[in-house]
Amino acid sequence: MKKTLLGLLAFTLMSGAAFAADVKPAIIYDLGGKFDKSFNEGAFNGAEKFKTETGTAYREFEIANDAQREQVLRRFAGDGNSPIVMAGFNWAAALEKVSAEYPDTKFAIIDMVVEKPNVKSIVFKEQEGSYLVGVLAGMASKSKTVSFIGGMDIPLIHKFACGYVGGAKSTGKDVKVLEAYTGTTPEAWNDPVKGGEIAKSQFDQGSDVVYHAAGGTGVGVLQAAADAGKLGIGVDSNQNGLQPGKVLTSMLKRVDVAVYNAFKTAADGKFETGISNLGLKEDGVGYAVDDNNKALLTPEMTAAVEKAKADIIAGTVQVHDYMSDESCAY
């Protein structure tokens, strides 16, 4: 018995090693670029973690324009890379096409659902994380007016906004939430000047906490908040350090964990296709606390946000998902 067990163990170890040697993971970032201090950087961090832990190198690419999507995807798949992880919903169209051409290659896409047999779709319950930072914003606001700045005006970003509104309003019915979007084109992710200007306009209208889900534009939003002596809230990665002491918290979206898990499961031969929807329960979203913002969070705020978190995980509080009906119920 012992011998068989040992043999089994040795076999699994060997096969594990064999799989690890075979895996040629690749990651492709979206237009923001891998050091955007936000979404893509999260993906990069996950890939780096995998590399330092397993010693397996990965291949990466930063696209410069939309036309490159299909090209790079086909190139990577043709070179035998698998799994190929794509960061960003914009990859969906290219992936639908290429995944059918390479049925043996494993793909993973973040932020979008692509229903193909060899594709893993990783989506997040951003509304849950946004709800938590909404609770913090509502409690931190002295004027009882908080605001949201989105990048491109698309349903995914409304999902952030809706959760935030829900969280802020849960702290008091009289809390007012202002909402604005930078634009309707991809440039809206990279316009810090306009982001700052929208923030100033919202401060003029009484807001004193601003949450952004706007990529590079958000750098301008957080800067404007710090300049005006108001509070900002970061998104995707931990942005508390961008303006220490002026960023209330950051809504964490664990893109790094998603990428790491995709690579790791593939290396272990346990890569699963299908949809995985990561929320608070799965630790896919959350809020950031570190030395930069510790002083801003009062014990009452921490207690309230932890309670909200527990309620959401337990299911007693349901955060509305904007994508389910394209409207915000709050």
Added chain:
Amino acid sequence: MDFFLSLVAILESTIRLSVPLLFAALAGLFTERAGVFDIGLEGKMLGAAFAAGAVAAVTGSVWLGLAAGILVSVALSLVHGYAAITQRGSQIVSGVAINFIVAGATVILGEAWFRQGGRTPALSGSARFQTIDLPFADALRGVPIIGPIYSELLSGHFLLTYLAFAMVPLTWWVLYRTRFGLRLRAVGENPGAVDTAGISVVWMRYRAVICCGILTGFAGAYLSLAMTAGFVKGMTAGKGYIALAALIFAKWRPVNVMFACLLFGFLDALSIRLQGNPLPLIGQVPVQFMQALPYLLTVILLAGFIGKAIPPKAGGVPYVKER
């Protein structure tokens, strides 16, 4: 009173948003009046914003940053000048080339130097422009009507903001009241005549191009050192093209340029302010409509209300001394 305060806030935002347009449009005014079309305003602004952000981040001095911005912008202008004036190449092609080169080069250099994805490190303290309070701004704040107008609208802007508006009468004076200005305009209308008078057309045009470089340098530095704190890739976001539109809109006249830029800035500020706020009588206006409004108005105004915009006669044509 509430409406009045909102209006002041919108106008204040208008001023902030107009400044880069104003610098860039006045820059375009100088070269185009001298007969060199410049579609590369966008690229020069972006290059200046990057140089200013990078140098200010490294040295911690806003003035060195500004100087670097102007230097890079002038250098790019001279490249455009060399291609368009000396080599008599297509002015449009050279301008577009500058836009592309700068859009790529800023990201590559930024990535190589700072490893932050083409961004420059965030600036603080003496590395960026601080707002200036005009005298008595605090004392007058409580006074009705005049108080908000003076302390909110006119006071508390950046040095470059005041400089931008001061450049308008200065540009007018240079163009219409100095010998240099007369020759500059003549070189854009009839370079042959200027040449006959014994004045070098080439040198005249080069000087116009350098003026353009200095002004786009201010525009770029304003973006990365005043409006925000650091360079972000592609941060001009089409402002160079809007400035060109404003220039045409204003029929290549300095004071008109200021009003055109203020109008575009106002529409931008209005679209920001009206997002999520229902209008009286009309109700909630879709965001997309508000954001398209500046462009719609431009088309409508250009089509019907301001009449024909006639460019300088020799604009876009390289000067050949002898045929």
